[in-house]
Amino acid sequence: MDANRLRGLQPPPNPIKVRLEAQRTAFNQKDKNPTITKKVMFPKELAPPSIPISESTFPLANSAQRSTNGRSKVMLEPGHSPLDWANLNSSGKNLRGIESHQFPIKVTKELLKQHIKVDDCWTVLGNKVYNITSYVKFHPGGVEEIMKCAGKDGTSLFMKYHAWVNYERMLENCFIGFYIK
Numbered sequence: 001m002d003a004n005r006l007r008g009l010q011p012p013p014n015p016i017k018v019r020l021e022a023q024r025t026a027f028n029q030k031d032k033n034p035t036i037t038k039k040v041m042f043p044k045e046l047a048p049p050s051i052p053i054s055e056s057t058f059p060l061a062n063s064a065q066r067s068t069n070g071r072s073k074v075m076l077e078p079g080h081s082p083l084d085w086a087n088l089n090s091s092g093k094n095l096r097g098i099e100s101h102q103f104p105i106k107v108t109k110e111l112l113k114q115h116i117k118v119d120d121c122w123t124v125l126g127n128k129v130y131n132i133t134s135y136v137k138f139h140p141g142g143v144e145e146i147m148k149c150a151g152k153d154g155t156s157l158f159m160k161y162h163a164w165v166n167y168e169r170m171l172e173n174c175f176i177g178f179y180i181k
Helices: 015-028 082-089 109-114 143-149 155-162
Strands: 105-108 119-127 128-131 175-180
Touching: 105 109, 119 143, 119 155, 143 155
Parallel strands: 105 175
Antiparallel strands: 119 128, 128 175
């Protein structure tokens, strides 16, 4: 072993490069018969850890990805992926549905209740009102799930399933005003 490595002056070898070099060496040392290859052995310290599937740490035990409550994934329409939403959100298109001179507006409970349709949908998240009409078909849980928040304060339902999601960033161009209780 190299003396510098023993003194800790060099990092350990890259396991990927070591494996590639071992495969390259094995390939170059093949017998004339192409059906016979030499078995490549790797040093034990470079082998990946052996973790039984039952002890896997991903997804976390309390993750919604391990949910057994009957929730299932919803197939989104073509052109409605998270990347498509990001592109639409940054396109400069008016997603608010109100004119810029009206922004921001003060929204009462009565006004909020008028916007409960798929083609005219407002919701409240953290005392901010969002016109989510343009987002409805992009929702990973499907239209039916997001419509549970239509025309009302959806903060608690949102936090129940999406507490880690930054809705202010995701819906920044849908923000129309403040909820007045």
